[in-house]
Amino acid sequence: MPSDVALLARSPLYIRVCGRDYVLPWRPVTDWVVAVDRLGSLAARLATPEDRERMSEDILTTPGAVEQVQQESKRILAEATGLKWFEAARLLAASLDTETMGRLMLAGLDPERMSVGQWCAATYALYLKGHNQEERTKIQFMLMLPPAGEEDAWDDGPTPDDAMAAVAALNGK
């Protein structure tokens, strides 16, 4: 689950697109929700307006630029949350559910002041709240299940024993 350092960080992020380095200033979680349905352009959209201009020109003339931005988008989402990118994207999407958002608001959270890492952690805590160990294991397993094409993410994820325990929990054993 999220590393403490990533959750508290207010430092800028660094990306490299079309051979050029860019600094992305810290932004609140409201600027990260684009990751829910347009993850592929996240890194570019978090750039400053001046950098977006330069980046646009480079992207138009550089083969493979779209894949570069996609990869950098996933990388910074993981870096900013201390999670795998798909875990963070799932938590962000879950937080937009009306009831979940309502609970986060009632808890006094302000998305204009919170980092994406803190927001994901709060959503994660909300989903685990009140569940026993078996139910928590199920939720955690669903969260960390890699999407199609990302199966390699298992390699740096849970151990085989963790996975077996999660499968057993899913089967109600």
Place this chain on the structure above:
Amino acid sequence: MDDNTATEAPPIIYKIPVKGTTYDFHELPTEETSRLVLVLDMAPSPHTIAKALFTTLAKAAGDGVWDQITERFVAQDIDLDDVTDIFRRLTQRMAKSAKARKTSGAQ
């Protein structure tokens, strides 16, 4: 594949209407389409959007078509929204055509 029997499919022409006149466009390569979609999604300045649309769409325009569209743009007969609409319609038609090809290929 047997090269002796392979035949090249004729290029697809997409007829796109732009404020009263219909123009011919060819298929845009997927890579260039994806790059332009990304740039438009990045919401850069109108100047950069115009430059991106014009440089990319010019490659898909039929003979003399882009000169006519540029002239109409300069004369303010059409605007950036109309040019954006050309790209939107072209990508929609390309997607529809690709889907049809995939369906017929699967049969």
